[in-house]
Amino acid sequence: MSEGTGRGSTSAARARLLDTATKIFYAEGIHSVGVDRIIAEAQVTRATLYRHFTGKEELVLAYLDQADRGIRAGIEAARAGERSAADAVRAVARFITGGIQSPGFRGCAFLNAAAEYPDAAHPIHQAVLAHRQWFLETVTELLAQVGDEPAEGAGRHLVMLRDGAMAAGCLSDPKPIAETFLLGVEGILRVREA
Structure with missing residues (x-):
């Protein structure tokens, strides 16, 4: 070949x-x-x-691009076929907890990369920000379909819960972390549906 x-x-x-x-x-x-x-x-x-x-930088960018594409595909697959926006949010949350509980889980590839490349102007940091912006927009769009109130705060809340679950999931037993994350998502949905 x-x-x-x-x-x-x-x-x-x-x-x-x-x-x-x-x-x-x-x-x-x-x-x-x-x-x-x-x-x-x-x-x-x-x-x-x-x-x-x-060089190495382009290889790192390709690594992050591959991770980004995998996460996007996983979230789209999780959302597909759900009857309601709330169920789609739950499916996305389950996708995230599946990752947290997977063998070899070591946190979020993007948060890890941001820690190693803190300069906001660096191309690797920019790739991290682009992925995070996409994720924030995706969950905010879903949450906007759940309730009538503006969803920006709820979207940021969900991203923050995810970030915490990703960090905690590689530092301690991931099962209770995943369960706590899912409870937090249910709390966001209850507020949106009220």
């Missing part, structure tokens, strides 16, 4: 690089991992890495 010749082209080598980087970045952090380790574990040459990515 050909490795491809242009940046962004799909190939087995590019997929191995991205899969390897994703696994290690998520498990160990971004700054702690060098490209030499990713190259070795992906079993590619340095030239192959640079054929597909300009």
Whole structure:
């Protein structure tokens, strides 16, 4: 199989690089991992890495893009077919708690990346902000369909609950954290439905 010749082209080598980087970045952090380790574990040459990515920063951006696409797809699948907006919010919450309780969970990839790239102007931090803005808009839109009052505050509340659950879920037993998060979402919905 050909490795491809242009940046962004799909190939087995590019997929191995991205899969390897994703696994290690998520498990160990971004700054702690060098490209030499990713190259070795992906079993590619340095030239192959640079054929597909300009450097580590572009690889990190691809990792976050892949995480973003996975979360968007998961949330859309969770929402699909729900009878009401409130049920769609519950389905999104269950999707989130499923992640928190999954093996190897180490928090939110985006919050982790923001902690490592605190400069708001940095492209990696910008990718984090774009993902968070999408998530906020998505849950605010759903919550707006649940009640007549403006939903911006409720959307921010849900995002804040999610952030706390993501942080706590990797520090302690995730099951009670997930249950508490779901109770918090039910509280938001009760206020919206009142």
